[in-house]
Amino acid sequence: xxxxxxxxxxxxxxxxxxxxxxxxxxxxxxxxxxxxxxxxxxxxxxxxxxxxxxxxxxxxxxxxxxxxxxxxxxxxxxxxxxxxxxxxxxxxxxxxxxxxxxxxxxxxxxxxxxxxxxxxxxxxxxxxxxxxxxxxxxxxxxxxxxxxxxxxxxxxxxxxxxxxxxxxxxxxxxxxxxxxxxxxxxxxxxxxxxxxxxxxxxxxxxxxxxxxxxxxxxxxxxxxxxxxxxxxxxxxxxxxxxxxxxxxxxxxxxxxxxxxxxxxxxxxxxxxxxxxxxxxxxxxxxxxxxxxxxxxxxxxxxxxxxxxxxxxxxxxxxxxxxxxxxxxxxxxxxxxxxxxxxxxxxxxxxxxxxxxxxxxxxxxxxxxxxxxxxx
Amino acid sequence: xxxxxxxxxxxxxxxxxxxxxxxxxxxxxxxxxxxxxxxxxxxxxxxxxxxxxxxxxxxxxxxxxxxxxxxxxxxxxxxxxxxxxxxxxxxxxxxxxxxxxxxxxxxxxxxxxxxxxxxxxxxxxxxxxxxxxxxxxxxxxxxxxxxxxxxxxxxxxxxxxxxxxxxxxxxxxxxxxxxxxxxxxxxxxxxxxxxxxxxxxxxxxxxxxxxxxxxxxxxxxxxxxxxxxxxxxxxxxxxxxxxxxxxxxxxxxxxxxxxxxxxxxxxxxxxxxxxxxxxxxxxxxxxxxxxxxxxxxxxxxxxxxxxxxxxxxxxxxxxxxxxxxxxxxxxxxxxxxxxxxxxxxxxxxxxxxxxxxxxxxxxxxxxxxxxxxxx
Numbered sequence: 001x002x003x004x005x006x007x008x009x010x011x012x013x014x015x016x017x018x019x020x021x022x023x024x025x026x027x028x029x030x031x032x033x034x035x036x037x038x039x040x041x042x043x044x045x046x047x048x049x050x051x052x053x054x055x056x057x058x059x060x061x062x063x064x065x066x067x068x069x070x071x072x073x074x075x076x077x078x079x080x081x082x083x084x085x086x087x088x089x090x091x092x093x094x095x096x097x098x099x100x101x102x103x104x105x106x107x108x109x110x111x112x113x114x115x116x117x118x119x120x121x122x123x124x125x126x127x128x129x130x131x132x133x134x135x136x137x138x139x140x141x142x143x144x145x146x147x148x149x150x151x152x153x154x155x156x157x158x159x160x161x162x163x164x165x166x167x168x169x170x171x172x173x174x175x176x177x178x179x180x181x182x183x184x185x186x187x188x189x190x191x192x193x194x195x196x197x198x199x200x201x202x203x204x205x206x207x208x209x210x211x212x213x214x215x216x217x218x219x220x221x222x223x224x225x226x227x228x229x230x231x232x233x234x235x236x237x238x239x240x241x242x243x244x245x246x247x248x249x250x251x252x253x254x255x256x257x258x259x260x261x262x263x264x265x266x267x268x269x270x271x272x273x274x275x276x277x278x279x280x281x282x283x284x285x286x287x288x289x290x291x292x293x294x295x296x297x298x299x300x301x302x303x304x305x306x307x308x309x310x311x312x313x314x315x316x317x318x319x320x321x322x323x324x325x326x327x328x329x330x331x332x333x334x335x336x337x338x339x340x341x342x343x344x345x346x347x348x349x350x351x352x353x354x355x356x357x358x359x360x361x362x363x364x365x366x367x368x369x370x371x372x373x374x375x
Numbered sequence: 376x377x378x379x380x381x382x383x384x385x386x387x388x389x390x391x392x393x394x395x396x397x398x399x400x401x402x403x404x405x406x407x408x409x410x411x412x413x414x415x416x417x418x419x420x421x422x423x424x425x426x427x428x429x430x431x432x433x434x435x436x437x438x439x440x441x442x443x444x445x446x447x448x449x450x451x452x453x454x455x456x457x458x459x460x461x462x463x464x465x466x467x468x469x470x471x472x473x474x475x476x477x478x479x480x481x482x483x484x485x486x487x488x489x490x491x492x493x494x495x496x497x498x499x500x501x502x503x504x505x506x507x508x509x510x511x512x513x514x515x516x517x518x519x520x521x522x523x524x525x526x527x528x529x530x531x532x533x534x535x536x537x538x539x540x541x542x543x544x545x546x547x548x549x550x551x552x553x554x555x556x557x558x559x560x561x562x563x564x565x566x567x568x569x570x571x572x573x574x575x576x577x578x579x580x581x582x583x584x585x586x587x588x589x590x591x592x593x594x595x596x597x598x599x600x601x602x603x604x605x606x607x608x609x610x611x612x613x614x615x616x617x618x619x620x621x622x623x624x625x626x627x628x629x630x631x632x633x634x635x636x637x638x639x640x641x642x643x644x645x646x647x648x649x650x651x652x653x654x655x656x657x658x659x660x661x662x663x664x665x666x667x668x669x670x671x672x673x674x675x676x677x678x679x680x681x682x683x684x685x686x687x688x689x690x691x692x693x694x695x696x697x698x699x700x701x702x703x704x705x706x707x708x709x710x711x712x713x714x715x716x717x718x719x720x721x722x723x724x725x726x727x728x729x730x731x732x733x734x735x736x737x738x739x740x741x742x743x744x745x746x747x748x749x750x
Binding site: 248249255257262275 | 615646647650
């Protein structure tokens, strides 16, 4: 038996744990500082649980001591410290924490420790990155990479047509942070929420795509002259968010309100929080399109996934967690195609068979991806 | 020479003062607690000014002592107290303060004091009310009164397409207060911002009309089975305001924001205030349609007025102030058609020639009203 240790028992951590637990030949331990999520995940599958303060690197070392592979589903603010601690513990690592910092400079210490660490291993970045790496390796000369991704409520309700699978404040951050993309080999920076375009996706209908800062490591790891990631929402949401932003509702500079200094974004986050939170059992969906062109060929992957009512598993946690568990199993089997180091997913994605193996694991979990190739 | 005393030297008060000053046979005194507006109005026309705290009824009595007619352009919160003080001083009064309270119960004390007081004497209520009174007196049987009114910026700018001629908090109040209207003789109460309809107005194009609580005294003074007032905005504004309201941005219940109790509406008002404030010299417009039907006839009045760059006078203050000055002159000439009492404008509006006289005065000031009659 191999042993997986899952750091963080939140929504995605629990889905990761349940999936590793259901994988033949794996036993699983989930660690979290909170007891309630540990109880919830223990009720869902046969895992060990460990209540532990994972903000302490020494505790991480101890929790990971007997792991073959560690999976990280920690808050992004703890992402880098956790990666460091797991490398120091000499353990292989797959992470979905989406840390703000650049993790790749830790490659040397990972190599020295004999550790394989794959970061940003969710859906986008994550699965999308693997597809991009695959396209770069497959096409004669990849000229363009386009990524469209969104997590949406199945039922649209006015006025937002949106609920957040994660903290509303992180969504708002996505709506204000300048978006970087690559155009004719140049880095371009555009305001977020711009370049709104309707896009028809199979099985979904028309959604709206707009600029957000989603390329992450791809900007540095891939030499493709045109790369862009856009986020998807139901029509109307972006116009409303643009109006909110223009009103100052996303501002972080405090304003004076009846003698108190108040950050408008805090007020907005507090108001939208209950309105953007999924009800228990409420269905979400995840949609991803990755389109790669070059040498006269175009590869287009389309994914559309829904909430699983049988296991009460959100589509967001399925689509974020299953790429990570697929990569963890590959590492655990000794089948990871590269040596020790810290990798963004596009790097192993370049290797033959890697994408196919990940897609096979997703398919087995009911997440079908359709590939269309045109010349 | 007759003497007019203007209480309040704000935007409308100054326009009222300048207009009375330009009227033959009138001399004018403007009173305000603030020196700056007094200096501004004195620079604009030959008026006396008087710095005085008009929140004190005894001061009002003193300021009005030598007046033939008093015109009130005070904040609405001081409206009722000012009316009381002017009646107690035994002076005729025309008021545009738009007080929240019902002023008509003061009719007996006005009658006892020999005072004529006309309240709500702006554009709507005000001019619109006079038109309604005229229609009720003119049509065989008035079945329906429809009032559409709006004050708008000439240049529309995203996202609001709106600026406020008065305090944004009063506008927000208009967007939350339930709207009352009369349908088949019954009082109907609807949420504000509802029953949105596009409406094409001559010279203006398409605007959007929606329910606000604007009928005021008409509900009680006129026995017309169908009466409705709707507010006008450039298209798109109402949908955005509905979204703001649904988000909780107009809520007055405090919420907890980082340990502070904050009223969301205060934050919203603080944010929109600079965005809804006219720039110096920025052009506004006023649009009014009143449509009265009955006995197979329809009377329709249309008014469209613009900012006057020659005198830097906003359309809002022109259209609010000139009905008041017209009525003040009528009273000053001894031509008011009714005896002492407190009147909403629809009541003298029923009397022959009253509307024509007011419209004549507006016409002389460049505010043309087009009447269409259909059978």
